[in-house]
Amino acid sequence: MRHPPRSVLAAVAGAAALLGSVTVPVVTASGAAPACSVEYSATSQWDSGFQGAVRITNNTAAMSSWSLAFDFAGGQELTQGWNAKWSQSGTTVTAASESYNGSLATGASVSAGFIASWSGSNAVPTSFKLNGTSCNTAVEPTPAPTGPAEDGPPVLHVSGNKLVDAGGATRRLLGVNRSGGEFMCVQGRGIFDGPVDDASVKAIADWKANTVRIPLNEECWLGLSTIEPAYAGTNYINAVKDLVAKVKAHGMTPVVELHWTYGQYTGNSAGCSDVHASCQKPMPDMRYTPSFWASVANTFKNDRTVVFDLFNEPYPDRATSTTTQAWQCWRDGGSCPGIGYEVAGMQDLVDSVRGTGATNLILAGGIAYSNDLSQWLTYKPADPAGNLAAAWHVYNFNTCANESCWNSTLAPVAAQVPLVAGEIGENTCAHGFIDQVMKWFDDRGLSYLGWTWNTWDCSSGPSLISSYDGTPTAFGTGLRDHLRALNG
Structure with missing residues (x-):
């Protein structure tokens, strides 16, 4: 109108x-x-x-x-x-x-x-x-805590190559992904896939998880006209805030992550031809993504227990001619070869978050669907808050899915900055592969999150659970039992 x-x-x-x-x-x-x-x-x-x-x-x-x-x-x-x-x-x-x-x-x-x-x-x-x-009411900054919270998740910050809490104790992010917020709203089917009530969040905590990663959709958060009003803007934001609060109430760290974004890409490995945020794009867009992160950061900047994961799985390498072009696109954005929209680089997104005054921990995944960190240190964005960690994803079908690759490309990164495997999984309905991943990360004191806490077919999802009461699939049993052994 x-x-x-x-x-x-x-x-x-x-x-x-x-x-x-x-x-x-x-x-x-x-x-x-x-x-x-x-x-x-x-x-x-x-x-x-x-x-x-x-x-x-x-x-x-x-x-x-x-x-x-x-x-x-x-x-x-x-x-x-x-x-x-x-x-x-x-x-x-x-x-x-x-x-x-x-x-x-x-x-x-x-x-x-x-x-x-x-x-x-x-x-x-x-x-x-x-x-x-x-609007119309100034929000005073929350004073920095003097020590870790007795109840609830810690405020995390980077110290060398470790994540530490306010008391200086080393912390690891160990938990699951809770998918749904990235796709249900844009498909006009709701906001989350399955229940996000207190009982379902408690079921995650009962696995002894300490972290929940929450994928988001930028068009739904910003309330663009292409999204059903019931699932957009304030309604969507309030639903996300409510889930974040429930995650925190059970002592777990919430990670809010940008999954699906605007921008038409029809090149190599395109997920869809739609200009709207209905699939994974190779890079975030300059038109909406900086505004998305400014809004998210303003929403959570007074709660530094919330972690920001900038973009799910960049794959500019599928569009560009060279790996160097891909990494330049990843950091600097702009007009990237093979991508028809103006790209927001990781530096743009870090700047959007820090421009609000937010000092929350930021995660930045590499190229090749976050599976390649080979030049992450070379192209690391500048962070004035010094609170930036590397994110990495791995499945049994990825290129970097063996210890030789991990030793050569991950270990150098993990020696300098905290490393978080934001998604680990396999499409075998078993857990032999993630067992190897978890051992490699455990031996180095690193973080990992299983994909995903949804009741899908474990061979196509892959899915950790068959019921939101926490009943695991054969795949999920491996993560559940391992977390309980670590944190029980």
Whole structure:
């Protein structure tokens, strides 16, 4: 919905009694500026309806798209709007940017208007969120903890080639992936695949896992118009935040990870021809991914127990002519050979996260679907917070799937920075291969996460469980028993 018809505007002009502008005040603490400011105005009102407007000011990192959410408090019903894609689900109203006004620089403002019906009262909304971040209220930084939490996961940071907690004790990330958030929403089927209630999260903890990796979809998080409103924007963000809270409540570290992104790629090994975030792309896109990470970082920057995994499985090497071009594309982005959209490199994403003030631990996977770290150290992005670790994925069918490769390419990386195997798995419905992986990583005090805590066919998933109560598949039995032996 955009501009209302002229006939509607004429009727409004004839029937309305002009109201004074009703503006929600900006509340700040200690003189700090809010992340965003929203002025809400009801400019005119008549017996059964009114005309309103919002003015949004962005006070954080520049964004290429925006989505504003608020709740009508008096039973109002949106009928149409302009200068934004307007929608309403229950009491929640969402205004998403149009193609011509999505770019919002730091300090810039944008306005949009609407018409709605009302009866009984026309109460003014009291809270607003821009890309999931609360507006009109400054959020004070959380003081750094002086030691590890007694209950809940630790705040992790890099010390040499180890991950350590606030007390300086070495920590390992050992656990599982919880897939669903990357694909269900874009397919219009929900937000997560299977239950994410407390019982299902407790079942993960009962395996003695200490970490859960949560794959995400950038279009769903940003609330783009291509996604069902029920599974996008605020609804999606709140669902992710709720799962993160449940993971933490059971003492486990949440890793939020960007899995599926925008950008049309039809070259070698393309997962789909769709421009939208409906499959794995070779690299993240400059159009939306920096905004995604700025929004995610703003959401979790005051909770440094949350870990950020920048991009699931880069494969620019399938598009470029040389390995050097692939690694340059990986770090620097821009116009990469063989990729038809502007790429956001790992340095761009690190900058997006750190630009919010977030100092959370960041993971960055290499090329060849994160299976090749041979030049990771050479092209390592600069991190002003010094809190960057290497991520690696391995399955029995990957190229680097034997100890000889691990010794030659992984060991040098692990000698300098923390190394996290964000996905380990095999398509045999057995666990002989991941047993080898876990032993190699155990011998060096490294981290690993099994793929995946979903009830799929273990030969095509592969899947760790046959039921969300934690009943393992034959493949999952290997990881479960190993975690229990380590942490039991």
